[in-house]
Amino acid sequence: MLLTPDSDQELFRETTAKLLNEHVPVGELRRLRDDPVGFDDEYWRRGADLGWTSLLVSEEHGGGSISGQGLVDLSLVAYEFGRHAAPGPLAVSNVVAATLSDHGDPKNEPVLHQLMSGESIATWCFGEPQPNDQLASVSLDVRVDGDDVVLNGVKRPVESGQRADYLLVTGRTGEGHTQVLVPAGTAGVSVTALHTVDLTRRFSIVSFDDVRLPASAVIGEVGGAIGQVKWQVDIAVAILCAESVGAMQAAFDMTVEWAFDRHSFGRPLASYQALKHRFADMKTWLEASHAISDAATIAAATRSPDAEELLSAAKAFIGDYGTELMQDCVQLHGGIGLTFEHDLHLYFRRQTVNRALYGTPAEHRQRLADATDRDKGAA
Amino acid sequence: MSDEEDLESFRQRARTFVRSELRPVAPHGSGGILRPDLTDQEELAAVAREREVQRKLFDAGLAGICFPRDYGGQGLTHAHQRVLNEELSGYEYPARIQAPTFSPCAAVLLDFGTEDQKQRHIPAILKGDEIWMQFLSEPGGGSDVAGALTSAVRDGDEWVLNGSKIWTTGAWWSDWALCLARTNWDVPKHRGLTVFVLPLRREGIEVHRIEMLNGSKEFCQEFLTDVRVHDTDRIGQVDEGWTVGTRWMFHERMLTNSPLVTLPAGNSHGGGGASSVHGIARDSGRLHDPYIRDLIGEERMLRLVGNELRRRIGEGTSSGAMPDQSAAIGRLFSGITSARITTIGFEISGSAGAAWSDDDGELAQRGGDFLMRQVSCIGGGTTEMARNVISERVLGMPRERALDRDVAFRDVPRSASPRP
Numbered sequence: 001m002l003l004t005p006d007s008d009q010e011l012f013r014e015t016t017a018k019l020l021n022e023h024v025p026v027g028e029l030r031r032l033r034d035d036p037v038g039f040d041d042e043y044w045r046r047g048a049d050l051g052w053t054s055l056l057v058s059e060e061h062g063g064g065s066i067s068g069q070g071l072v073d074l075s076l077v078a079y080e081f082g083r084h085a086a087p088g089p090l091a092v093s094n095v096v097a098a099t100l101s102d103h104g105d106p107k108n109e110p111v112l113h114q115l116m117s118g119e120s121i122a123t124w125c126f127g128e129p130q131p132n133d134q135l136a137s138v139s140l141d142v143r144v145d146g147d148d149v150v151l152n153g154v155k156r157p158v159e160s161g162q163r164a165d166y167l168l169v170t171g172r173t174g175e176g177h178t179q180v181l182v183p184a185g186t187a188g189v190s191v192t193a194l195h196t197v198d199l200t201r202r203f204s205i206v207s208f209d210d211v212r213l214p215a216s217a218v219i220g221e222v223g224g225a226i227g228q229v230k231w232q233v234d235i236a237v238a239i240l241c242a243e244s245v246g247a248m249q250a251a252f253d254m255t256v257e258w259a260f261d262r263h264s265f266g267r268p269l270a271s272y273q274a275l276k277h278r279f280a281d282m283k284t285w286l287e288a289s290h291a292i293s294d295a296a297t298i299a300a301a302t303r304s305p306d307a308e309e310l311l312s313a314a315k316a317f318i319g320d321y322g323t324e325l326m327q328d329c330v331q332l333h334g335g336i337g338l339t340f341e342h343d344l345h346l347y348f349r350r351q352t353v354n355r356a357l358y359g360t361p362a363e364h365r366q367r368l369a370d371a372t373d374r375d376k377g378a379a
Numbered sequence: 380m381s382d383e384e385d386l387e388s389f390r391q392r393a394r395t396f397v398r399s400e401l402r403p404v405a406p407h408g409s410g411g412i413l414r415p416d417l418t419d420q421e422e423l424a425a426v427a428r429e430r431e432v433q434r435k436l437f438d439a440g441l442a443g444i445c446f447p448r449d450y451g452g453q454g455l456t457h458a459h460q461r462v463l464n465e466e467l468s469g470y471e472y473p474a475r476i477q478a479p480t481f482s483p484c485a486a487v488l489l490d491f492g493t494e495d496q497k498q499r500h501i502p503a504i505l506k507g508d509e510i511w512m513q514f515l516s517e518p519g520g521g522s523d524v525a526g527a528l529t530s531a532v533r534d535g536d537e538w539v540l541n542g543s544k545i546w547t548t549g550a551w552w553s554d555w556a557l558c559l560a561r562t563n564w565d566v567p568k569h570r571g572l573t574v575f576v577l578p579l580r581r582e583g584i585e586v587h588r589i590e591m592l593n594g595s596k597e598f599c600q601e602f603l604t605d606v607r608v609h610d611t612d613r614i615g616q617v618d619e620g621w622t623v624g625t626r627w628m629f630h631e632r633m634l635t636n637s638p639l640v641t642l643p644a645g646n647s648h649g650g651g652g653a654s655s656v657h658g659i660a661r662d663s664g665r666l667h668d669p670y671i672r673d674l675i676g677e678e679r680m681l682r683l684v685g686n687e688l689r690r691r692i693g694e695g696t697s698s699g700a701m702p703d704q705s706a707a708i709g710r711l712f713s714g715i716t717s718a719r720i721t722t723i724g725f726e727i728s729g730s731a732g733a734a735w736s737d738d739d740g741e742l743a744q745r746g747g748d749f750l751m752r753q754v755s756c757i758g759g760g761t762t763e764m765a766r767n768v769i770s771e772r773v774l775g776m777p778r779e780r781a782l783d784r785d786v787a788f789r790d791v792p793r794s795a796s797p798r799p
Contacts, residue, residue, distance in 0.1 A: 003691055003700050256774060271777040276770035283769050284708050284715075291691035292684045313683040316676070365676025366669070372654050372679050376661075 001079045002243065002294055008066050013076040015050055016032040020084040022195035026343050029085055029199055037163045038191075038200040048118025052077055052090065056098035056235065063101060068154040071301035075293070076244035082246020085346035086341065087200035089123055089160040095232045096122035096168045100226065103219050108181065111166055123164040124232065125155035125182075125206050127357075135233060135359050135367075140171035142178040142331075144222060147182055149210040149215050151188075161191050161204030168219065169208065170232075176223025186211055198345060198353045213374070231283055231328070233358060234300045234311055240354040241293040242312045245286075247354075248322050252286050254344060255279075255329040275332065282328055292317055307374040309371040312364040319361035322351050323376065391464040396439045401432065401470040412721065412751040413742055414546060415594040422597075426510070428553045429473040433507030436473070443481075445638040446489070447538055450501035457638040457693070461694030467643035475549060477777035481635040484511035484557045485573075491623050493616045496576070496784070500555070512579065514544040514558035514601065515627070518793050519711040521546070521757075522764045524559070524628070525568050525621060526783070526791070531575065538562075538575065538613070539584075540606040546758070549588050550599035553579055557627070563618050564789040571788055572620030574627075578613045593747040603783050632706035633696075633714065638688040654678055655720060658725045661739035673721045681716045688712055704772035711765040715754035725749040764772055 002196055005013065006123070023043045024032075032038055048054070054219055055070040055077075057063020066073040093115060100112045114120035127133050128140065133156075140153025151171060167182040167189070182189060188211035191235060194203040256279065259270040271273050296310035304310075326348045330337035337344050355361070384392075388402040417425065432685055436442040437451070444460040446452020453459070469477030485504050488497055520526050529542025541559055547556070563571030579586065582605035588596040615623040628635060656678045659665075665671045690708045724745050725732045731742035732749065756762040768774045782793040 003695050006700060047508040145443040257778070268777065270770075270774075273767075273779055276776050277763070277766040278776075279774055279776065280711065280747055280769035281765035283774060284711050287691065287705075287708050288684050291687035295687040295690070309679070310683060310687075312676075313680045316680045317684045347719075362673060365673050365680060369672035369684075370678035372657050372675050373666075375654070377655050 001077065001158050001242070001249075001290060003290075005076065006067060006293050009073060009076055012066050012073060013080060014079050015294060016052075016080045019046060019050060019085070020080055020086050023319045024084060024086050024200075026085075026254070026346060029087070029346055032087060032200045033294045036202070037160070038202045039095070044088055044121070045118035047088065048116060052088075054116040054117065056118060057101040057112065058096050058301075059106075061101045061109070062116060063097070063106065067229045068090065069298070069301040071173045071238055072248055072297055075238060075297045078239045078242035079246040079249075080348060082243035082254075083250045083345070085199070085247065085250070085350050089121060089164075089201075090243070092123040092159045095124045095235050096166065096181075096240065097167060098235060099219055099228055100181075100234060101205060102231075105219070107216060108219070111181070113300075114165070115357075119343055120165040121160055121163050122166040122168060123158055123160050124236075125158050125161075125167050125169040126229075126232070128157075129154055129156055129205075138170055138172055138177060138229075140169065142169075142171035142173045142217065142218075142222070144173065145212075147215055148212050149222070151182070151213075153213040154207045154243070156194075156205040157194055157203035158191075158206045162193060162202060166204065170225070170229055173223045177229050178222045178226040179225045179228065180210075180213060180217050181219055182211060182213060186213065188212070197372070199347045201353060202347060230308075234307060237311045237315050238293075238297045238300050240358060241289075241311070241318050242297060244318050244324065244351050244354045245289045245293045247350040248286055248289060248318075248325050249328045250275045250346055251326055251347040252282055254347075255282075255332050258285060258333060265361065269332070278328060278332065282325050285325050289314075289318045289322060309368060312359075312367040312371070315359055316361040316364035316368065320353040320366070323355055326351050356369055382461070383456065386428060386458060386462055389455070390462045393441060393463050394438075396435075396441060397466050397470050398510060399510060400439070401467075401472070403469055404471050406593070411603045411744060412745065412748045412754055413591060413593065413595040413597060415596065423552060426475060426539045428471070429475050430507035430510075432471060433473040433476055433505070435453065443501075443639075445499060446485070446505065450489075451505045452501070452559065454517050457697075460638050460641070461644075462752065464642055465644045467641065470643065472643055473507065474502075476507065477640045478634060479513045479548075479631070480504060480509070480511040481641075482633060483627050484513060484555075484687040485640055486637065487557060487614065487623060487627050488576075488628040488790075490626050491574070493611075495611065495692070497611055500576070500619050501583050509555050510549075510553045512547040512550050512553045512556040513627075513631075514547070514556040514577075516544065518543055518545050518600065522761055524624065525572065526573060526788075526793075527559050527561055528793075529558070529560045530564075531562050531608070533562070533610075534607075536610050538608045538610065540577070540603045542574070543600060545589075545598075547599045547601065550579060550601060551588055551673070557603075559624055559627075560618055562620075562639060565787045567785055568783050568788045569621040570732070571618055572624065573617050574610050574614040574620045574623045576610050576614060576745070580610065583608060588678045591751070593751050593754050595751075618677060619670050621663070628760065629706055632710040632765070633693070634759065636693045636706075636709060638693075654682075654726045656727055659724050659742040659745065662742050663727055663729060670693070670746075671727055672728060678723055680697065681720060685712055685716050693792050695716075704768055707765040707768035710760060711762050713755040713764070714762040717759065718752050721748055721752040726787070 017273045054063035055065050055074045097115045100108045165184050169180045190203045190207045196203050252376040262269045296314040299310045300309040323371045336342050414570040443452030444455045448454040531538045531540045558575045562573040583604045585602040587597045587600045596630050613719040660666045660671050687711050728742045732746045
């Protein structure tokens with residue numbers, strides 16, 4: 001999280017934290033374990049009132065940021081989401097809201113307002129079944145047929161696919177990318193729930209079988225959406241990274257406290273050098289994760305040319321080292337760290353899910369190698 | 380300050396100077412660790428050129444960007460220093476004069492020196508006239524810095540120093556040293572230390588060069604025999620050397636993140652942005668092998684993360700958002716990361732890591748680098764000490780039990796035979 005947020009940002013972060021403490025304390029998270037949606041509409045509306053879904057929406061569309069850098073402000077919300085293992089489709093809602101705002105088509109205003117007020121939920125259908133689950137491999141077909149577009153293909157995992165009122169679908173028309181806003185319930189759309197390790201997040205397979213919509217459902221240009229899709233990936237990666245750092249911070253704080261409280265052989269765990277050194281390593285990974293997550297988010301918010309590689313560095317580092325931190329937190333707790341009763345797994349789940357979405361560490365390392373080629377002019 | 384030079388005009392000034400006065404350097408590989416590539420004559424010539432470059436920087440108003448103007452510095456900000464670093468990218472710079480001369484040595488002088496001491500040494504340092512060493516580690520113990528055995532005994536207005544210091548890089552061509560010595564043996568170890576400055580070429584100081592396992596002879600050991608130092612060369616109060624020493628080690632851990640240090644952007648000194656393994660992959664013909672690309676990506680990730688971590692710690696410690704001791708976090712990360720990158724380079728070198736020819740380009744000497752890998756986790760305070768500092772001083776965990784606390788230092792058990 002930002003080392004020195006300004007006072008408005010800090011107030012915003014605190015207000016979010018307070019709302020999360022009130023609405024989704026850990027007891028509530030446990031209750032939501034068996035809930036098909038994973039969050040309550042009222043909770044989401046309250047968050048939307050605070051601005052959770054309008055920070056990337058331009059002021060002319062009724063949105064607006066706190067600091068002038070909406071993605072940075074949003075990363076504060078995401079960080080608190082991680083610290084509370086909070087429910088709700090934060091990344092995908094914002095991706096859709098940002099894109100509807102960026103394209104500014106008046107016909108989408110009503111949907112955008114519903115997303116900003118929290119009345120409606122939108123999600124992003126991006127990833128596809130393996131082996132097409134990599135960032136660059138979109139194959140869902142969007143065909144232009146007269147005044148219509150016709151969608152065929154399968155997307156997974158789609159966050160909140162069963163709850164979403166609107167689906168932003170990224171597909172291909174020939175070589176180019178095309179994005180279509182599909183209302184839930186459109187003929188030919190079928191949604192099948194997936195299993196997941198997260199307690200409150202829900203994921204689905206969404207199939208598009210000759211889904212026909214008027215061409216006005218296309219967001220942006222047919223075949224010309226690649227720039228917007230990349231921006232959407234940047235948004236999602238930035239949010240997931242900030243959220244994972246929040247989850248790491250919560251797990252780390254909990255484990256430090258445990259090390260002070262837990263005694264064995266008449267001494268607190270925190271007095272053993274073998275364990276202290278592991279805490280030092282974890283603290284280092286944690287601070288490094290804060291640093292790269294913030295730098296990448298700021299770079300993305302300002303559309304800096306190094307944004308993509310910083311985001312990849314953040315996603316790869318936090319994916320690998322965040323996971324190691326979580327596993328070490330489990331190890332330092334001992335058996336209790338693997339029980340449902342203990343809270344540690346709430347954060348561990350979140351970090352684990354985020355590691356696997358929007359590019360694994362290995363995929364982002366490949367992107368970083370590409371960036372190194374560009375530096376060296378050796379592509 | 381209202382008349383502070385704005386960053387853009389500073390950049391133009393720096394750029395004009397760098398391009399007209401300094402020599403471009405080939406982006407040679409890098410990642411090599413203390414390679415004995417230069418003969419002594421070449422090394423001395425390189426030192427002389429660096430002094431010259433430092434003098435040029437001084438004359439151009441580009442030396443000591445964050446040093447006070449009263450002592451010949453520019454009184455500018457860390458942001459100006461970063462601009463200079465960017466403009467120096469790809470050009471020669473006084474690499475050997477940065478650490479430990481500017482930080483920690485000059486930093487300690489700024490923190491604790493008297494007005495006379497600062498006037499005498501800081502401008503000389505900024506002009507390239509004085510290259511400094513740290514007389515900190517001793518053969519009897521590296522990590523236990525406060526257990527120094529080098530003694531200083533008062534004799535009128537003078538002090539007489541005896542003992543031995545070790546792990547000074549390039550002491551054989553350096554000028555001055557900041558020296559931690561024991562002045563009181565009857566109190567616990569932290570309370571009987573005092574810091575002095577002394578010229579290296581003085582009667583009673585013998586400098587021996589240590590041969591490292593790869594043939595490098597840049598590390599030195601000094602033997603001090605009845606070296607006389609005037610009391611005006613004392614830094615801080617008598618027996619309060621640990622107050623100085625604590626700050627000294629903070630500056631040391633800040634390393635290249637110090638605003639007092641110049642480091643061209645992209646240079647790989649414990650981090651930086653440039654890849655050292657991309658060239659190895661290129662010369663190995665395996666640049667497109669997905670496994671190798673995974674390693675190249677890992678190196679880039681570590682460098683980018685390291686840069687941002689150092690920036691965060693720099694901002695955090697100067698704003699007070701993080702305790703000074705957080706510098707140990709940066710030190711730990713740099714050490715571990717450099718070691719990992721050396722391993723990656725060795726891995727990509729394949730069998731050339733074991734046996735190479737001079738024609739192997741970037742693949743050459745990677746085996747030697749690998750043997751020297753742990754330098755990054757030992758030099759400048761071991762990573763184990765950094766872990767102690769992080770856990771105890773940053774996280775507040777219980778201190779390790781020490782048998783030398785609250786005991787007169789003369790009664791503390793010592794190593795049977797200090798290893799040279």
